[in-house]
Amino acid sequence: MNCVNHADVPNVAFCIRCGRALCNACIHNVRGSVYCEACLGDAVEGKTAAAAPPPPSTKKEVVAGTNPGLAFVLGLIPGVGAIYNGEFVKAAFHVVIFATLVSLADSGPQPLLGLSIAAFVFYMPFEAYYTAKKRQYRADGIELETPIDRLQQQFGEVKDRELWGGIALIVIGGLFLLGNLNVFEMARIARFWPAALVVLGVWMLKKHQEKAG
Amino acid sequence: MLGPVLLIVIGILFLLNNIYPGVFRFGRMWPVILIVIGLAKVIEYIQGQSAANKKEGE
C-alpha cells in the first residue's frame, strides 16, 4: 500500500490509532507505537480516538475486484460497467436509457440525437471508472471527489436533483405514453426536445447564482 | 419504497399485456414505469421535507 500523504511511496507502517498507511517520512514513533501526525497531535491534546476504519488486511479483500481500468473497458457496454461495480439498479437504468436513445434515433433523423448517444456511451465508462476508483479510496478511508461528482453537483444538491429528476421522469414518461397511445404523433412533439436543454441551462444558471449569493 | 412499488407496477403491466394483448401491449405501456419512478422520487422528497419540518418543530 502507498502512504496516504505520498501517493507514490510505499508505506512502512500503519498508525496505531486510525490505521492509515504511513511512509518513512510520516511515521512518528513513540514508545514503540507508530502514530500519524494528526493522531499524535490528538493524543497530546487529550482528544479521544476517532472511530478506526477496519484493519488493512480485510480492506485489501474489499478492494480486490475493483479495477478502475477494467471498469472503464466494461463500461463501454451499456450497463456492464455498473454491474462490475455491483450497482445493479444503476446498470438497469443505463440499459434503459441507452435503449430509449437508440429507439428514438430510429424514429427519424434528429440532429444532436446521435451526439447524445455518443455522449452517453462516453459517460458510462468514465462513470464506471471513477466509481471503481472511489470504492478503492473509500476502503482507505478517503472520500474521493471525482469529475462525475462535480458534474452532478452542477445540478444542485441531492435533494433537489431527486425532486426535479422525479418531475422530469413523470413528464417524459407522460409524453412517451401519450405518444404510444396515439393521442398525438411523437414526431411532432419530439421536435421540441432542445427546449429541455434551454430549461436545463436556465436552471444551472439559477443554481450558480444561488451558490454565489 | 421505490423498489417494491416499481416491481408491483411492472408485474401489473406484464399481466395486463398477457390478458389483453390487443390493448395493453407492453411495448406501448412501458412509459408508465418512468412515471412511477418519477412519482416515487417526488413522494420521497415530500416525505423528506415533512420529516425535516417535524424535526425542526420538536
Added chain:
Amino acid sequence: MSVRRSAGTIFWGLTLITIGALLLARNLGYTVPIWGYVARYWPALLIAWGLLKFVDYYRFRSAGDNRPLFSGGEVVLLIFVIFLGTFVTAAANSSSFVGNIFEIGDIDLWDITGNNFTFDEHEEAAVPSGSTIEIENLYGNVEVHPMDSDRVILDVKKTIRASNKEEADRLEKDFTFSITNAGSTYRITSNRENVVQFHGIPRQRYKSSLTLQVPKRATLRLDNRNGKVTVQDLTGDQQVTNRYGQVDVRNVTGDVRIENRNGSVTAQDISGAVTINNRYSVTAVKNVGGNLEITTRNGSVDVSGVKGSATISNSYAPISVENVQGDLTISGRNNSVDVQHVDGDVKADSSYQNVSIRDARGAVTVNSRNGDLLVSLQKPPQKDISISSRYGTITLELPANSAFNIDAHTEFGQVDSEFEGLSIDRSRRERSARGRIGQGGPQITISARNGDIHLSRRS
C-alpha cells in the same frame, strides 16, 4: 431476530409448495393446464414479490434496519425471471393457443410423460355427391381432401389423457364419432360435443384430429376449435369456422366463408366470392375469382389478385393489397395501407400510419391523418381524385403527360408543384396551388392541414 428472516422465505416456500402440488396433480392424471396459466399469469409472481418486499420495507423501518430491500443477487434473479416470463408468453402467443405452447407441428410434447393414449377410429358412409356435410370438432386438427366416389371416409386420431391404459381404454369406448344423415344434410361429429364436462371429465382431455375424404362436389359447414383446419380441391360453397388455430382453404370452385379468431387465415385460388372474419392473426388471400370481403383487426392483411371488388376493414395492423380488378374499399385505423394496381375505384381511410396507393386506374378517394400519404399513378388520371389529410405529408405523383384540374390547399403547410402553370398562393395562412394542366380533365382535390403537399411529375 425475526426481522432477519425476510418475507422472501415465505414467498419461496409457498412457490415450491404450489409447483409441487401442480406437478403432482398432473402426474395423478388430473388435467391442469399449468403451462397455459403460467404463460399468461406469471407476472402475478412479480406483483406478489413486490407486495412482500413492501411488507419488508415497513418491518425494516420499524426495526431500524437499514439493509437495502433488494440485494444485488435478487435484482439479477428478478431480471432473469422477467426475461424468462416474456419468452414463455411469446412462445405461447406464436402458436396461438396458450395451452398448447409445446406443440411442434403435430407432436404434443406432453406425450413424453406417457399420460396420453392414442386410438384410431375409422368410419365410412355413402354420401351422394353435392351434399351438404356438417363437421363439428374440438381440440384437434381437421383435414379435408376430395375423392372421386360418393363416399365419406373418416379417420380419427383420438388422444385421451388418463392415468393409465385401463382408464384410457374405458374412456375411449365411450368416445365415438359418427356420420349421420338428416334429410340432405350429413353430420359428422362425436358424442362429446356441447357439454362442458363429458362424464365428469373436462372436455380437453379428449383430443381428436380428423382426416376426411369427401366427394369432390360437396358443400362443407365446418366448425372446429383449438386446431388447424385444412380444406382443399373441392367444388361447392364452403364455410369454415375455427378458433385458436389456422385455417387454410385452397383451390375451391365456389364461394368461401371463413370465420376465425387468434389463428391465421389463408385462402388461395377460390373461384367465387370470399368472405373472411378474423381477429388477432394474419389474413392472407391470393387469387379470388369473385368479390372479397375481409373484416379483421389486430392482424395484418395481405391480398393479391382479386377479379371482383375488395372491401377490407382492419385496425392496428398493416393492410397490403395488390391487383384488384374491381373497386377497392379500405376502412383502416392505426394501420399502414399499401395498395398496388387497382383497375376500379379506390376508397381508403386510415390513421396514424403511412398510406401508399400506387397505380390506381379509377377514381381515388383517400382520407388519412397523422401519417404520410402517397398517391402515385402510372397512367394519367381518368377519374376524379380526392385526397384529404391532417398532420401528414401528401405526395401526389402523376405522369408528365397528365391533363387535369386541380385544387390543392393546406393550412399550416407548404405546397409545391413540379407541374408548371398553376397559380400558387403562399401569401396567406392557407397555401394553395390551383389551376389546370393541359386541356384539363378530371378534378383533383387535395385538402390538408398541418402538412405539406408535393405535386410530383413523373417523366
